[in-house]
Amino acid sequence: MERILLKNIDAADAGKVATYLRNGGYKGLDAAFKMRPEEIVQIMKDSGLRGRGGAGFSTGLKWSFIPSDPSLPKYLLCNADESEPGTFKDRLIIEKAPHLLLEGMMIACYAIGAATGYIYIRGEYEYGARILEDAIAEASSAGYLGRNIRGSGFSLRIYIHRGAGAYICGEETALLESIQGLRGQPRLRPPFPAIAGVYYKPSVINNVETLACVPSILERGPRWFAGIGPRKSPGPKLYAVSGHVKKPGVYELPMEVTLNELIFEHCGGMRGDKAVKAVIPGGASAPMLAGEDLDSPMDFESLAQRGSMLGSAGVVVMEEGTCMVKTAYIINRFFSHESCGKCTPCRDGTPWMTQILKRIEDGKGRPGDVELLESLCTGIFGRCFCALGEAAVMALRGALKYFKEEFYDHIAQKKCTVSTDGLHGF
Numbered sequence: 527m528e529r530i531l532l533k534n535i536d537a538a539d540a541g542k543v544a545t546y547l548r549n550g551g552y553k554g555l556d557a558a559f560k561m562r563p564e565e566i567v568q569i570m571k572d573s574g575l576r577g578r579g580g581a582g583f584s585t586g587l588k589w590s591f592i593p594s595d596p597s598l599p600k601y602l603l604c605n606a607d608e609s610e611p612g613t614f615k616d617r618l619i620i621e622k623a624p625h626l627l628l629e630g631m632m633i634a635c636y637a638i639g640a641a642t643g644y645i646y647i648r649g650e651y652e653y654g655a656r657i658l659e660d661a662i663a664e665a666s667s668a669g670y671l672g673r674n675i676r677g678s679g680f681s682l683r684i685y686i687h688r689g690a691g692a693y694i695c696g697e698e699t700a701l702l703e704s705i706q707g708l709r710g711q712p713r714l715r716p717p718f719p720a721i722a723g724v725y726y727k728p729s730v731i732n733n734v735e736t737l738a739c740v741p742s743i744l745e746r747g748p749r750w751f752a753g754i755g756p757r758k759s760p761g762p763k764l765y766a767v768s769g770h771v772k773k774p775g776v777y778e779l780p781m782e783v784t785l786n787e788l789i790f791e792h793c794g795g796m797r798g799d800k801a802v803k804a805v806i807p808g809g810a811s812a813p814m815l816a817g818e819d820l821d822s823p824m825d826f827e828s829l830a831q832r833g834s835m836l837g838s839a840g841v842v843v844m845e846e847g848t849c850m851v852k853t854a855y856i857i858n859r860f861f862s863h864e865s866c867g868k869c870t871p872c873r874d875g876t877p878w879m880t881q882i883l884k885r886i887e888d889g890k891g892r893p894g895d896v897e898l899l900e901s902l903c904t905g906i907f908g909r910c911f912c913a914l915g916e917a918a919v920m921a922l923r924g925a926l927k928y929f930k931e932e933f934y935d936h937i938a939q940k941k942c943t944v945s946t947d948g949l950h951g952f
């Protein structure tokens with residue numbers, strides 16, 4: 527498949543406006559200005575684009591929820607928090623194709639009637655934030671931001687807001703709170719952000735990759751986009767692959783690609799040619815899959831059918847010999863550390879799970895610990911304020927689904943029963 531999102535990232539000065547314009551950039555915006563905003567929303571619906579931030583919600587439908595009342599200020603928020611362990615795809619767009627993201631934001635703002643856009647970027651992406659600041663300055667000097675952009679009558683300002691290292695701030699309502707200067711904790715819904723978002727005004731929140739898909743849809747048409755990959759999961763997709771593969775990295779592919787193809791064709795196979803033991807297909811929140819699932823296409827539907835999810839498409843590949851108790855412990859420790867504390871099941875349940883997993887891994891597990899973990903999962907799942915606690919449960923349930931015997935062995939033999947000491951890198 528031709529590269530669409532990563533088309534020009536290898537060019538010298540890929541992030542400069544002159545390079546972007548030379549390579550055909552900002553044509554999607556020019557096309558958008560010839561249309562009415564509601565036509566653009568329809569085009570987005572027709573393209574079938576689904577959000578790349580995790581939930582896979584229709585982007586056109588999301589934009590259509592914004593009230594048309596011209597007296598209301600509206601906002602676009604680009605979610606560049608990218609804190610899901612195993613996920614690093616948005617970073618490439620931010621660092622190497624900042625104008626593609628800005629162009630997507632400009633079109634989105636024009637379509638929903640927003641005069642202000644924010645990019646909420648994780649604090650650790652300091653380099654990315656600087657690249658974006660420079661790109662905004664260049665776009666403004668070139669007349670693509672500011673007042674009456676290219677004589678269209680449309681005016682727009684885009685601001686960068688840097689996070690301070692909290693995973694929860696990627697959750698869209700916690701992001702809204704954080705940008706308002708409040709503690710980063712999720713809000714009760716309804717009202718949904720389309721009605722009461724940032725500053726309690728109508729807002730759209732979209733992921734970086736979602737917005738980066740927008741310019742090509744305007745330029746080449748929704749039918750072209752809808753024709754790429756599976757019918758229900760169309761368009762180009764970025765997969766961030768890490769773990770025990772020979773060539774980790776970010777790969778742009780249609781979503782019909784299978785895990786097998788991703789690992790063995792694109793990533794050069796497994797380090798030391800070992801067998802695949804497990805794969806996390808969509809960031810740490812996504813339940814892991816095992817060797818028998820490698821024929822699964824990497825799209826929203828197929829992964830859901832296998833009991834997992836595409837999530838953020840952060841693919842973590844683990845070889846034979848990886849300890850699943852330690853892996854589950856490391857993942858769970860992350861969620862428990864990042865729990866914002868707002869709701870009891872997540873605040874109290876995730877550290878309890880971590881404590882049990884730690885003692886099993888340390889050879890101090892007790893008979894009944896696996897059952898206790900399972901009952902904690904039941905106690906947490908579906909009872910949390912947001913999806914963070916559920917993510918912790920889903921990750922653990924995935925490990926227990928395929929590797930429960932490993933947990934029992936650790937308890938019975940009072941030590942780690944797997945040769946290597948777990949997945950590194952989380």
Ligand SMILES: Cc1cc2nc3c(=O)[nH]c(=O)nc-3n(C[C@H](O)[C@H](O)[C@H](O)COP(=O)(O)O)c2cc1C
Nearest residue numbers: 577578579605607608609696697698732733736913
């Ligand atoms: C705990 C948690 C963390 C999240 N982190 C991110 C993130 O870093 N980036 C992101 O785009 N979406 C993240 N999401 C999903 C957002 O809430 C939201 O669905 C997404 O930004 C919407 O954009 P999209 O429709 O373009 O996918 C997170 C969700 C949860 C529950």
